Amino acid sequence: MKRFFCALLASALVLSLTSCGKTEPAAGSQPAGSGSGSKVLRVGGESWQVTKIFLEDAAKAFMKDHPDVKVEIQTYADPTVVSNYSINWMKGETPVDLVMIDGASFAEQFIGKDLIYDFDKDLNFFSNFDKSKFVPSAIEMSRLHDKQYVIPVISEITAININTKMFKEAGLVDKEGKPLAPKDWEEFYEFAKKLHKVKDGKVVQQGATIQWGKDIHGTVLGVLQASHKTLYQDDGISVGFDNPEFREILSIWQKGVKEGVFSQETFADYDSGRNSYKAGKVAMLVESGSRWIEAGQTLGKDNVSVLPIPGADQNGSVGYVNGVIVPKCSPNAELAVQFIQEQLLGEHVQTSTLNQYGKLPVINEYYAMAEAPDWKNLKNSIDKSVTYPVYKDLAKFIKDLQSILQNSLSKGTSVDTTVQQLQDMVKSLNK
Amino acid sequence: MKKTWTRSRQKSVWGVLFVLPCFLIIFLFVIYPLFYTGYLSLSDYNFIYDRAPKFTGFSNYAKMFLDSDFVHAMKTTLFFAVFDFSLLMVISLAIALLLFFCKRGTWLFRTAVFMPIVVPASLACIVFSWIFSENFGLLNYFLGTALHLPALARPWLTQPGSAMSSILVVNLWCNIGFETILFLSGLQSISGDVLEAADMDGAVGWKKLVYVILPNLKETYVVAGIWAIIAALKVFVEPMVMTNGGPGNATLVLYMYIYNNAFLYFNMGYASAIAFVLSGMILFFSLLNMKLNSEEAER
């Protein structure tokens, strides 16, 4: 036993010595040049962002155009890592020059401490990049406190992802064989009933699955906007649930859940709707409008499509952006701006992300290059979409919304009580 | 006379020396974080909006008991812990006894019970989410197809009642292996003389178990008990990964509430205060456990 430990200790020491040489403390690293005078641009992104926003491709292309620059993509494990960066930033050093974040409101935590650049005022982003090239709702969604702290790169809105084959089988198509979009929620419910198939007590085809898990605010706010034209009450700040449209939707949802036509599977696992959809078991999936492209890979491009949620065609839906921020203590801010303008907002990234992953481009002209024509169904929704309220207590809002609604849907609490609970909750938040 | 006095003094000195490295490592590493967290628990500090914590005394602690979410989390955690602790201790002890007495032919069983230790809890939970899933889960499929009991198939993780039980099952799965090892070790350390004496006195089967073996495991109850208490009250990975506190608030446990406050709402002060409360609870139960199982006074 003793000998075993000694051997183990010796080998570990040897290993640690060899690795010590290579592992350099990286907090506050200087741009390590791989050649004299060359600069290093460090780009941080979550692993899925690196893939779906083609950051590696962007890096390669940028390096080709600027041979004296090295672009390093750093993958971070999850957003709490970025939150911790604020500690580095407050001390004046940063491990990244440019960070990709999920949802513009994530940048809120850095604004209060004045840690990131305002792209407009501080970096003059729009002086050589035309603002009108952007989809207006994308810019809207990325503005915080009326300033451009975030530059949007992709966006997503809540829509209905459908399985076209199931629609055709149920006869829910128009004369040209194109799937019909439900005009309102009552019709949505009827569609779901027609599309729902049960065999031997087991569901073989789910009528509809609605995102009621971690991303529930996307769904709820989306239907609020689509049906009520605005998210807010008369004060313009508090989200308003007490209106006839929402009450009707809530009761339809409860009806659907009770009859099993609307699935509850997203309560626990917010990905399960998307997984079931990709496996060809769900007819309508109300979630981010990018899922149908994902499913196209397993189900075949012709069998999937996307439709706006009832009312979104006139009133827009709700969405959010993934964008980039630049910390004030980065030594390479101009380089970062160039990278954004040339690559992230450039044709390759914007069109590839649309065609391969269904993420919406933020630059108008690239929609014309979409491979699938179904995107036209969403054009109006996209143009009119709004984003989440920018509350101090946004995280609490989302969590409480989730718990109140899940309780209501699973226990069938009366609509009045639920709406009252929601209104009380909104009142108690710090806005 | 002089010799014994020097010896016991010697022991004291060595005692201090032996504890020193361990104590130093823990102390030095933990002292700053604990003090900082303690300070935070006495202040109001929103990580996003405040540049620095504002000292507010015990207001966080007072706030807690008026916070319905906190009370709910507390109730849920205690409820869960009671079942988790008892089942964990009883099942592990039973398995340990089994393994101790039936030495033949249990190699496969032994290996199976110890396997879960090898899998990191977070990854195991993802696999279990998948197994418990309503439409894709192995469990429902098995119940429906292999056992022909489709009525038993249910959405395990999305119904309030079964969500709790599912988490319980996974927590047990992760912890029984190690707990069994602790019990086995305790069983092994029961002196052979004691067992022989029991045999000679004619105590066999149940009698031997209850009157001889179980009482001799006191030390093991302390260690195994602490582990079980910690596993039960500090439960976090399972509800976090599998149900995210849902459906509604059904599986919101204290540790998760702390996490939400710290990393979602960024209320560091409040989160720290709750952390101390949770820690205090666990400490209380552990000390209680030790007291109940204490043998003679320190030799």
Next chain:
Amino acid sequence: MSAKKANRFFLYLLLAVIALIFVVPIFYSLFNSLKSQQEILSVNMTFFPHRPILDNYAYVFARGGKYLNYYRTSVVITVLGVVITVICSAMAGYAFAKLPFKGSGVIMAFILFVVTFPLAALLIPIYIMEYNLGLLNTAWGLIFPNVMNVLPFSVFIMRGVFKAIPKEMEESAEMDGCSVFQTWLNIVLPIARNGLVIVTVFSFYSIWGEYTMGKTLATEDSAMPISVALTMLKGDSWNFGVLGAVITMTIIPPIVVFLIFQKQLVEGMVQGAVKG
């Protein structure tokens, strides 16, 4: 006689069912790693792969040959952590069990308190502390917190083990003229071998699979342990085949260690009471 046999049979049946429950999830993910996404998501579920493929592993390895680095980091952190833990806990456990001194109760309560504290609340202060000490993204920066995580409980395990050793052992050693240290090293420690093995196993698996601290304190590729690095393969949502591959890769080294120690662990314990 046949009643006894029937009893035995049912006992073994029960054991088999329990064993199955314990092992199924592990094998399920192992088998999943060999299935294509389509097979996993298909309506007719399969347990064993019908058409085994290695694509999932290819996917994992295509993400860069950095895996050797991650493994190496994990090994260094884990091995050093385990060694430190074993030595320190063997000493401290003995002290608490047999070497009383003033204040030992207080110190023990303190150590117990550390175990009870939820780690999540300490993450940010630890991050700040390591940042100030320049320990972020270094091997030692991960070894210390991990040791701090497993050491307290290891001390308790060793204390329990030592307490169960009868006084007579030490007294006879004393009479033979051994100093305290010699008693510890040569007499008591070998008897407590079981405990050492448990501590080794416990700390090894805890440190190897540790995720929360790893992802906070090692943000650079070069310093990431494998437990963190592999979860980055999640993408938007887990491809279950890839998850299976990830799990397989994570548990293979520990299983190897497990098989090495299994003999010690199980035989030492199941041997029954053999005391001299």
